[in-house]
Amino acid sequence: MNRREFLAAFGGAVAAPFASIVASVGSQASTGRRVVVLWPRDRVVASFVIDDSTCLVNMGHFCMPQFAEAWPKRSEYQKPWWEWPREIPDSFVEQFLDFCEEFDVRGKYSVVPYPALVGWLDRELPGWPRSALRRSLQLVRDRVLERFDIHPEMLTHTRVVDIRTGRPLEPVSSATMENSFPQERKSVDELAAYIAYSLRILRNCELPCEGITTPGGFGNRVKSELSLAVQHAVTDVFAAEIPHYFKYIVGGDRLPEPKLEHVSRDASGQYRLTVNVPAGTGDWFGGWNGDRKPEPDRYCTVDGTGGRMVEMIERGGPAIMFCHWPGLYSHGALAGFHAFQRVIRTLAQKYGSRLHWMKMSAIARYAAARELTAIEVREDRIVLNAPFACPEFTVRLTGPPPASVVLHAGGTQRPLRRVQDRRQLEPGTWLPAADGNLVCFDLPKGKSHLELGPA
Numbered sequence: 241m242n243r244r245e246f247l248a249a250f251g252g253a254v255a256a257p258f259a260s261i262v263a264s265v266g267s268q269a270s271t272g273r274r275v276v277v278l279w280p281r282d283r284v285v286a287s288f289v290i291d292d293s294t295c296l297v298n299m300g301h302f303c304m305p306q307f308a309e310a311w312p313k314r315s316e317y318q319k320p321w322w323e324w325p326r327e328i329p330d331s332f333v334e335q336f337l338d339f340c341e342e343f344d345v346r347g348k349y350s351v352v353p354y355p356a357l358v359g360w361l362d363r364e365l366p367g368w369p370r371s372a373l374r375r376s377l378q379l380v381r382d383r384v385l386e387r388f389d390i391h392p393e394m395l396t397h398t399r400v401v402d403i404r405t406g407r408p409l410e411p412v413s414s415a416t417m418e419n420s421f422p423q424e425r426k427s428v429d430e431l432a433a434y435i436a437y438s439l440r441i442l443r444n445c446e447l448p449c450e451g452i453t454t455p456g457g458f459g460n461r462v463k464s465e466l467s468l469a470v471q472h473a474v475t476d477v478f479a480a481e482i483p484h485y486f487k488y489i490v491g492g493d494r495l496p497e498p499k500l501e502h503v504s505r506d507a508s509g510q511y512r513l514t515v516n517v518p519a520g521t522g523d524w525f526g527g528w529n530g531d532r533k534p535e536p537d538r539y540c541t542v543d544g545t546g547g548r549m550v551e552m553i554e555r556g557g558p559a560i561m562f563c564h565w566p567g568l569y570s571h572g573a574l575a576g577f578h579a580f581q582r583v584i585r586t587l588a589q590k591y592g593s594r595l596h597w598m599k600m601s602a603i604a605r606y607a608a609a610r611e612l613t614a615i616e617v618r619e620d621r622i623v624l625n626a627p628f629a630c631p632e633f634t635v636r637l638t639g640p641p642p643a644s645v646v647l648h649a650g651g652t653q654r655p656l657r658r659v660q661d662r663r664q665l666e667p668g669t670w671l672p673a674a675d676g677n678l679v680c681f682d683l684p685k686g687k688s689h690l691e692l693g694p695a
């Protein structure tokens with residue numbers, strides 16, 4: 241199952257490089273100042289995208305026979321799945337999270353709601369006591385959510401289900417498998433209904449979602465409709481402000497820049513949009529069924545000088561890495577996990593706090609705020625009108641250092657603290673630097689401004 245081809249077509253005119261987003265230059269004649277929105281805290285954004293995860297069920301074991309049935313001629317589906325463990329235990333989830341906490345790794349973690357038709361996560365998982373399912377969901381709520389967005393990866397990741405009856409569509413073929421569905425045009429409403437159905441099961445599990453992941457080629461023939469359907473479904477079920485999705489992988493000389501899609505304003509003037517957040521690597525750990533030999537050097541070599549992650553970081557990021565959950569577990573041998581640990585340790589050693597790990601929803605929010613906040617430069621202030629609040633909003637302000645920077649918002653004034661070093665840059669601080677004054681603050685929704693003391 242080749243999930244996502246490296247999309248050469250991605251972006252094109254879109255994905256304007258960050259630094260090119262320059263605020264309107266108000267009274268440039270008198271101040272000469274310009275404002276450029278940077279990434280948070282002027283660091284390099286990183287994220288870790290995990291597909292094919294769920295509670296307890298090893299998707300490698302359970303998906304393989306269903307894929308083999310739908311694509312009988314493909315040799316990659318003729319593997320001894322019956323020898324592979326049926327479970328990826330919660331003890332491994334904890335081990336994985338312990339490591340992510342140590343290095344502050346964040347990203348996205350799928351929870352397939354009706355994994356490979358084995359059972360409904362909001363009801364019953366045949367093969368496990370209900371108490372085990374409940375404990376497993378509790379672990380996702382208590383610990384995974386803190387650092388990873390939870391996405392449904394559609395409903396089953398295998399068979400398409402008739403959402404009126406709850407039964408898988410017949411006959412078994414590529415046309416009734418989620419990762420190659422739909423094979424004809426589908427309306428936005430039809431797609432949104434299917435996505436919302438998947439989201440509601442996670443809502444029943446008390447797992448809040450701001451986005452979804454497509455299983456492999458889901459929606460390939462209806463890419464624009466899919467994006468709008470995500471917006472409708474995620475808004476309907478979770479009232480999320482900034483719906484996002486993961487579907488694409490970009491390679492070659494492209495960076496995985498988030499892309500705003502279907503941007504509009506409703507009657508009240510509030511923006512509606514979908515953010516498409518791609519990843520920038522293939523799965524070079526254990527693959528979707530966990531039997532591949534990991535190739536960690538393709539992410540980052542042992543000496544930290546090469547690999548796709550290094551390449552993306554050196555270009556300023558974002559650096560978004562991708563893998564499948566069964567490929568970290570490696571049928572219990574943890575080969576993929578150990579390779580992942582090695583990559584993260586090398587990156588941490590080389591880049592330290594220059595790397596800024598973010599959840600996918602935080603990247604989507606930042607991209608939306610960066611592109612949709614109206615910024616006006618005046619003599620003594622920067623005036624901001626933000627459709628979305630955005631933590632760690634960071635701008636570069638050209639021109640001489642002002643005497644002071646004060647954030648005015650909602651009738652309050654907050655002086656920003658001047659710091660001496662880029663590493664000290666955090667919300668509520670500013671730094672005069674050779675390339676301009678860096679200002680970092682939690683951007684409030686609505687109107688605010690930065691008052692600049694005379695230079």
Ligand SMILES: [Zn+2]
Pocket residue numbers: 243291292393397454455456
């Ligand atoms: Zn998948």
